[in-house]
Amino acid sequence: MDVDQLMSTARESLTARRVYGEPVERDGLTLIPAASVAGGFGGGKGADASGQEGEGGGFGMSGRPAGAYLIRDNQVSWRPAVDVNRAVLVAGVVVVAYLLMRPRVARARSMASD
Structure with missing residues (x-):
């Protein structure tokens, strides 16, 4: 994977869809799960003295539950994980x-x- 593809993949991965899950509705209660997500990437290109070129990079991402928004009767509350x-x-x-x-x-x- 070249550096441009890596940056594009990283950009697509760090979106709000990674932070907020799909809402769940039951008995008049809507629950929207939320997570804390962090990521980073690095890459580079180069050439040696003989003119041989190379490039490479890497991407990492982590997430953990942060809590959930609860919506009932048009009232929103936050419940931390x-x-x-x-x-x-x-x-x-x-x-x-x-x-x-x-x-x-x-x-x-x-x-x-x-």
Whole structure:
């Protein structure tokens, strides 16, 4: 794939259709799922000293659920998606930081009181 095709594919991939899913309707409630989408690409062309030319590139994209819009009786509300794995990771990092810093804080307090 040449660089121009890569840029065209990347542009087509990063659209609102990737962010908002198809609406789902049930019992007077409309749910529109939403995601957080990010992507990037890079590429280049070049030639060596003997005149041999080459080009290449790559494209990557990631997405995760962000939440959903709920529409009922012409009222719109936002319900965020809860990423339990991320919450557990953050809590773990906080606990480890506390456990690592506790002896240093105790030592600093004892030196200050002397």
